[in-house]
Amino acid sequence: MNKIALTLVCFLMVPALQAAGDANAGKQKAASCFACHGADGNSPSGQYPSLAGQNEKYLVKQMKDFKLGVRTNPIMQGMIAPVSEDDFADIAAYFASQTMKKAPVEEKFLKAGEAIYRGGDAERKVPACIACHGPRGEGLASAGYPAIAGQHPEYTIAQLKAFRDGARTNDPNGMMRGATHLMSDKQMEAVAHYLVGLH
Structure with a gap:
């Protein structure tokens, strides 16, 4: 019984382990994102979101949604089209590992x-x-x-x-x-x- 339980736990853990992104690999994969979102995830323009410190799950969902056309934006859909979904977790991990810059409130x-x-x-x-x-x-x-x-x-x-x-x-x-x-x-x-x- 214990062997069956252990096998089941290991089987269920595999997707979770695979889902974890590699921030170091993500930095290189995210290079095409830097012009709009900033190399450190802090966008230089208010037209584009800063991604620094954003949670990985949310970032992966947005990339998938742009890729599938569930969320529409001509620029993002063009940029995400050649990116493999296998790379989404790494890109998300990179931006999640960055720090959002602070600014004062008006x-x-x-x-x-x-x-x-x-x-x-x-x-x-x-x-x-x-x-x-x-x-x-x-x-x-x-x-x-x-x-x-x-x-x-x-x-x-x-x-x-x-x-x-x-x-x-x-x-x-x-x-x-x-x-x-x-x-x-x-x-x-x-x-x-x-x-x-x-x-």
């Missing part, structure tokens, strides 16, 4: 952004971001919820609007579409700028 967004992030808006039925993304914006890696602290506000606003308007639909169970459905542009702006300094 004072005018601090109060409103924090209120929405931590408490939501009951009147507009906007849930608190903290529930899924954590007290420091670190996300929940085991569930695949992304880290959002330190992200460029321009990128965050664009993604919130894309979820709200139905242009982005690769959120599990429509969670982000539901969360942003009644968010105003002003609320999105406040939260996005608040996140810049959340560490």
Whole structure:
């Protein structure tokens, strides 16, 4: 009986072991990503997301979604097309191993952004971001919820609007579409700028 149990445990562990990415190998494989996302995962432009410190599970899902056309973006779909899915875990591990650069929050967004992030808006039925993304914006890696602290506000606003308007639909169970459905542009702006300094 013990041999059977041990065999089963080993069999079940193999996919988990194979799923772990190699950050050192990932650095070389991610070279084509650096122009937009930065060599250290800190994007030089607000048009593109910083990937430094992002959880691996989320990054792998996004790469797969772009590859399959579940998430659409002409630039990303063109860039990801020649990349083998076998390399996704290594690329994700590399960016996850990097450190997000810190930046200060603009004072005018601090109060409103924090209120929405931590408490939501009951009147507009906007849930608190903290529930899924954590007290420091670190996300929940085991569930695949992304880290959002330190992200460029321009990128965050664009993604919130894309979820709200139905242009982005690769959120599990429509969670982000539901969360942003009644968010105003002003609320999105406040939260996005608040996140810049959340560490």
